[in-house]
Amino acid sequence: MPSYALLLEYDGTPFVGWQRQDTGPSVQQVLEEAAAHLNGGETPVVTAAGRTDAGVHAEGQVAQVALSATLTPERVREALNFHTRPHPVAVLGAAVMPEDWSARFSATGRAYRFRILNRRARPALDLGRVWHVQRRLDAAAMHAAAQGLLGQHDFSAYRAAACQAKSPLRTLDRLDVTRLGDEVVITAEARSFLHHQVRNLVGTLVEVGIGKRPVSWPRSVLDEQDRTRAGQTAPPEGLVLTGVRYADAIEWA
């Protein structure tokens, strides 16, 4: 059974998230049903590097599927793009992978971007792509606060109650906050993230941005390891999984 890696873009808006659920359509289901056409009608399992939540988008998700037939990666990409229609899921690339490669466990880095639209008027063009915050944000203060969270820590304070990870220890490699006109953009990179970690970090940094909390607050929340002290969970629609890194870079066809 040849194993294929898939590079994916999707709009999270119409989905219950990456993972199959009884409550509605998922990205996983769309891909698995498309892949069945390349697998003699049998529905294969498609696993992803990051199981994005409902409403969260991806520009560079990486997934994995084993198929009964040996096909060129170009053929896998084109056929999946045909069969995923009309869902907003696009296969940007495909590659044949060694048997011991895992989209999830071989990943050495994940990168996310969170976009905040920071203006009075609600979004028209970017509806469903941004978190709308009307109060003026001090992006420099948010960035300064974010730098206090870098490195390896127990991120229990920024973890969802439902998080299934065994350990709350994570190493945050990058957490940058930049203003681009009316937008405040947060970039986060780590080997892996806890459930809701990026959205909880963003919600907490926004409290610094509006001046409700001091720059030192996100770090003191981290140190207390108490989820009830952090800010709100930022809404999913501002979040995009921008890329997944592997020790051996994948050659996408």
Place this chain on the structure above:
Amino acid sequence: MPSYALLLEYDGTPFVGWQRQDTGPSVQQVLEEAAAHLNGGETPVVTAAGRTDAGVHAEGQVAQVALSATLTPERVREALNFHTRPHPVAVLGAAVMPEDWSARFSATGRAYRFRILNRRARPALDLGRVWHVQRRLDAAAMHAAAQGLLGQHDFSAYRAAACQAKSPLRTLDRLDVTRLGDEVVITAEARSFLHHQVRNLVGTLVEVGIGKRPVSWPRSVLDEQDRTRAGQTAPPEGLVLTGVRYADAIEWA
């Protein structure tokens, strides 16, 4: 009757265009019905600097409305944003204008951006925001061809049959073509444009980009002044009205 300028963002997807028509909802209708709430229930006329086509978006459209009451620009902006809900139309700013100011006739420049997604896979995140062209485009050749169209010319070859402008003479100040990763972005600036001019220019440049026509071709089409010789009209969803310029810059509240 105080006259107000409005700075507008909208998603053109659900609309028949800027202008009111019997065939469906228009941006003008949404704004006029919202403005009636600020005008004692009487529906005022809202006019725009550029009457965008169905599916064309705006980040910086400028419109004009006269209201019976004297209101602060902040109040006009906030009230219109309330009453235009849930349509994807946002009022980014408002300003009180002198009686002789016209959103359309006082404008000294219009700027548009056209986005082409140039890759095999169809758009997922940018569906309705880009023209999807699968064949690889040579953006440098398109840019070189575009430079031959700058300046004042008879643009009859790039004008829609339905164009109502008295003269086909226009002065094209800027027509830049740039590749940004998988995107080819065209930026166009002029005092004013003919109907479909930007979309016809883009459709013609794409024929150069795919290598079907030489770099010199868009200019020879221009010189022959024959619409039937130019390329196809590019689809509306890639086009955004990014801004309108006035001799006296407007101070938006």
